[in-house]
Amino acid sequence: MVVIVLSLIKVKHDSLGVNCGTSFVFFALMKWITLVALLGAYFSQSQNTPSQLTTVDFKQADVSINLDANSNEITGTIDYNLEILNDALSIFLDAKNLVSYSALLDNKEVKMIYDGKKLVVQAPFKAGEEHDLKISFTSYPSKAMYHIDIDDDRLWDQVWTQGQGKYTSNWLPSIDDMNDKIIWNTSITAPSSKLAVANGVLKNVTNGADVKTWKYTMQKPMSSYLLAVVVGDYEVKKENSSSGAALEYYYYKNQGDKVATTYQHSKEIFDFLEGEIGVAFPWQDYKQIPVKDFLYSGMENTGLTVFSDVFFTDALGANDRSYVNVNAHELAHQWFGDLVTETDAKHHWLHEGFASYYALLAEKDLYGNSYFQHQLYEYAEALNEQTARGKSTALLDPKANSLTFYQHGAWALHALKDKVGEFSFRESVTQYLIKNKYSNVTTNDFLDIVEEVSNQNLDEFKAIWLTSTTFPTADALQILRKEPIMEDFLQLAARRISSFDESYYSYKETLEKPVELELVKEMVAQLSIHNTNKKYELLRAAATLDNVEVNQLIVLSTPSINVENRELIKSMLNDNSYVTRESALFLLWNDVSDKRTFLEETKQQWNDMNSSLDMAWIVLALNSSGYSNEELLPLLTRLQSYTGPVYGTETRTAAFDYLINLDAMSQQNYIDLMQASLHHVWRFYENARDILKAQYKRENGKFLIDQSFDHFNTENQKRLKKIIDIK
Template structure:
């Protein structure tokens, strides 16, 4: 009998793996969570309040790889993915389940930095995109389930913590702080989040009275103004343009180290990559506005109304992308907006012409499709039905579907209710067709005189500079230099026969940052006549320009290498030390007899506490120096399991390359034999290859 019950349990579990529970309505999850920063683990006491619509014998909740689960009310089974509760649950009746758990998540909850370090202190944050919150909190992975979450966190007092909803109270006991948050409206589980670390806070209010809380690490406390320059204005614009009041109690933004994406729109609590934490110079290279507006727009598109499945993912990303474009149009002008559309249309058409176009309603579509093609679909729809109908339909769609799961037809029905335009053709052209409707996009774009001029400028690409000198000069002197300048720069440096540097000098004298940046980044041979002009870029209002200027000047004028290094000594550059790291490599190459210290400094920047962007660049420079010692190889091996997949892929590729060197290969084998190296099985697989 026991064997039969076990088999039955396994059978039920396999069915539940992908099953939605239509008879279960989870109304509230209340949890008291304790975070252990030393063990990098989490535990909690959870109360789940739910209503049964019709009689069932079991319900389940998602819980991934928990160490332990305890409760006394119902019989249950746990299969490392789901907790299944067995009971004769009666129809139209409400229940409450109390349970406790412990977990040490391998994903979704991340600990970055080093405990006790002053320069790169420990940060703790979550990333539950899609269906991953259940790795640290019992919940429901299905996005269709909307739940009110009220979460309380206890952790060491040295940290400040932010989470969803309003902070009701904070209490202190011994060396611990308890933070109690309250959500008033339901949301999908994947939008539950927290972030904690050594942060400071600045608060402002929207025009409608919504509190906006902005956070920065203590060491970046001087960067509030440059990082959050447009926060209040973007918030006010989106609330007005969308036509629906911000649907939550407050809004928070916090930058974290080693974040997996640019940003994530957790309900009331956007977490974003620290690469967008900028000073007054770095903001010229990595402005937060696009990401900020995109994630804020998600508070309506994705959080207030949520897709039923990935097939309708454009309802999140396409809408957030388009309203981010609109916010930037409000801030920077119509030409900026039109140029964004032009640039993305070029990318989409190229993919389409290569036979790589995708349907918007393809659940497996790539980001370019969901984000950019989705935004273009909205712009085309707006063009077909007119502004009045378009924006009224947006508001109506949000109001009528608030806190509900939605599909594409729900949106189209709202638009159709306000117009006689047949949307069947729109759906076919933009949502169901793989190819990008380039002709329609081009017709829309060419309504702008500015875009017409840009088309004409780009049409000159194949002609030598000698035949288009007049047009290029006019473009550099145009009021549209922001958009024409970089294009002219690209055309100038792509002409191998360009000998006369007059146009290069003119491009530099326009005093346009992006034009200078394109020139120095792509120009390999600096004319001697322009040496002094290019040397001025070492103090440019862009850390990226300074970085490229240092490298290109060092390469072009060997006799002045020490002068350039002296001029840039002590500069860190952006938050990921782009100038400092380059300076170390060039110092080692310039003065081989004194290379020991800069090389060892580079090795120190590969340590486990470092942000992955710093480690990646340090490893690149060590590769160029052909230097890998035991310490750097141990650090590199540790990152074969790094949570950021792009960096993890880089580490694997780098290891594959350096293991071709017999000397490095032998060092790695010795480290393996002495059990000094990480990710042994992954490394052994690479050695076999």
């Protein structure tokens, strides 16, 4: 450290051209050493201390933030009420991306040190004291709060936060330690044309000049990673659960027709989970809100689930990608993760395993036991494959992957229920939540209660399901085989290695009433590997069930059209699924000679088209004879528009792929591609960067990319040149 100080002094004095005397150098050196030692002491204390829980208890936080309409700047204050538990010379807050800050301790100025990660508050804190600490700040968050520009006018249209994994401290001075639970009250000032949502109950809305302020209050404490803010063009539909809990379903303006299909079964799921868990919903109200370009499927912020708007869709889209499982999963987290929270990552399955399992139980209530058992079987297959590849870890490994935490965790709970019995399992879960509400837990906190309720020793269970580095496939299959429907399914699954003739009568039995859809789906999947005309009678019979998933499997497993399947695939053009329609469209287009007539007649049959189906239709039209250039140009223009930020990342990715294959990228498409390379969703930007680098190697691509740099500011130009590897 002293070497660094000496170097700094030398550089400083040399740059000034001053011949300093020995006393001046010594004085400067001592000053630097003192400052560095002071900084080092405070930062060492703050960074090397994993928790302040024994020093200070942050009890309540009153947040007021102002979202600037013309930039990504966040200004605001946060007022903490805290209690000192042990004498200390400083306390700290986690804080990143701050450009200005100040603090008042009990309304008096207080010294602070900021290292870019933590705000250290210096004062002689004494045990038993209570203080008010008010932080005023300005930040430009690079993570955890995202400003979404939908129409590329360089002004944000939507703002949302994601605290888990990235931490709320990226935009708000807060506490990253999930063991410190705080009562949060949040006020948001934003443009008056928007609607702002946060955790808790909306107490009031006040009007200002071109802005409004929404104030939300909470009654119970939560970890700071669960704090959430969403601002955008929304409206809301409200209803109450059977127990009287307030349920709010947010939707984009002028898209109220998608509410019923997106939020289907929401009240049923809520009522089921509240009854199944045996503990009343622990928060004041429950809100759900879709956002654009979300990082994940959904996030269980306390009382406020934020989810990807790819699930916000019409009836056909909901058949292709249902929100039901995500809905149930995030709601279950309100108990498992929000009410009781892990102490650290080693116990992460207490969040994700529970949420995954209770989501399956909710789906069982909706769709039946056969569906439930088959989902468990698919989980077991995936986990068994992971073990076979040598990628499996123990469930209590803090570095385990999502498959382990979610699916293995769900299986561990199912196995535990099988071992101790349903009554003991449900009673244990209820007691576990009541005993540990609004606090943090370990796996043993849960298992101790199960052992007490069931009067069973769980050492063997823990060794098999929690600490073993392999998934216990044999144990899982043994549990599955206790269900008659799974015995039937496993016998049919064994036919995967049999010939068609050997399997034929098993397939016929599968279609006899009462039909089990999971068996039919397995049969359809197996038929795809058999090359015989006799299979088509079975497929036609399966199609008469008019089940979306069965029909999707039929079309997706069809390699080409022939005389046996032509009429069957034609009937799929009007199926209640965009996926099925799109697949049938490609198959039949390849089969017909008059492609234009086929495309036009098919399009006239459809009242609705999503972006994927529309792009597919356009691409086929661009590759069909019979269209004039005057007709093709607007189609190409429409396809090119799908790379813009108004669309979701999946749509944009598909549009880039189509246009590159057609060699039809415009300069605006290259600008969109460069923007995509700077996007916050990593799967999207990684793919975009690969495309960008490949296109820059092409003469035309290089020319248009070079012409597009002026669209970006200096910082982003540097980032893009680094991505492309331009020296």
